[in-house]
Amino acid sequence: MSESDDEQPQLSSSTLAALQEFLKEKYEQQILMEHVSKEDQISSILFDENWQLSQFWYDDKTIEAFVRGALNSTPADGKIALISCPTLYSKLKRECSKRQITLFEYDSRFKTFGADFIQYDYKSPLNVPKHMSSQFDLVIADPPFLSVECLTKTAITIKFLTKKNIVLCTGAVMTELAEKLLDVKKCDFIPGHRNNLANEFCCFSNFDFDKTVE
Missing domain, CATH: 3.40.50.150 (Vaccinia Virus protein VP39)
Structure with missing residues (x-):
């Protein structure tokens, strides 16, 4: 068995970046929903009027x-x-x-x-x-x-x-x-x-x- 056979598969840089972005969005969503559950209304800091x-x-x-x-x-x-x-x-x-x-x-x-x-x-x-x-x-x-x-x-x-x-x-x-x-x-x-x-x-x-x- 060669050393290459023991190597773990590696994600491409683009795939890794996409995964990181996905995890970041999930984390931000979790934090926001925790905020929503505690506050009476949407914070104007989080959501400014457009x-x-x-x-x-x-x-x-x-x-x-x-x-x-x-x-x-x-x-x-x-x-x-x-x-x-x-x-x-x-x-x-x-x-x-x-x-x-x-x-x-x-x-x-x-x-x-x-x-x-x-x-x-x-x-x-x-x-x-x-x-x-x-x-x-x-x-x-x-x-x-x-x-x-x-x-x-x-x-x-x-x-x-x-x-x-x-x-x-x-x-x-x-x-x-x-x-x-x-x-x-x-x-x-x-x-x-x-x-x-x-x-x-x-x-x-x-x-x-x-x-x-x-």
């Missing part, structure tokens, strides 16, 4: 109200879908531990949420898992852009996913279209943001959402 993606994070009061509303409008073992509103995920995951929380989001940074993350682009509204049709007790959506196209296509996704209850957050300028597309009504509850928005922002629902956030 204004090019029209991202505007909710303030603490709004997040707390949404969590109360979700708890009061879904069964203990229910399913909640979040469309383009990632700042609700962390506290919902923590407070609604028995419920399934699924985030449909374009920003791939949030893939760190593992199986709870579904890559989503409103421009392809039905490019979501087919088995999720009519599976969610509550769908909360915040379309990223104040445009007819964005709201119309997001509404297709909402109607595909929801079993019953819908909460929509968008600008007041979209009121007429929102009511027409989703049969929702404007709520008294007004969502707030960490950074003030130039446009008047509203909340709409197809049930008495105001009662659930009291």
Whole structure:
């Protein structure tokens, strides 16, 4: 037997680099999920708003109200879908531990949420898992852009996913279209943001959402 027969197989430099990158991502995901499980919301340090993606994070009061509303409008073992509103995920995951929380989001940074993350682009509204049709007790959506196209296509996704209850957050300028597309009504509850928005922002629902956030 030659010395070469005793040598262990070696990974190429490119394969080794890819493996190291994979392990690094897994480690970072583990650390982030530990952070999410301990904190009430996504840290602004970890995830800054990306204004090019029209991202505007909710303030603490709004997040707390949404969590109360979700708890009061879904069964203990229910399913909640979040469309383009990632700042609700962390506290919902923590407070609604028995419920399934699924985030449909374009920003791939949030893939760190593992199986709870579904890559989503409103421009392809039905490019979501087919088995999720009519599976969610509550769908909360915040379309990223104040445009007819964005709201119309997001509404297709909402109607595909929801079993019953819908909460929509968008600008007041979209009121007429929102009511027409989703049969929702404007709520008294007004969502707030960490950074003030130039446009008047509203909340709409197809049930008495105001009662659930009291």
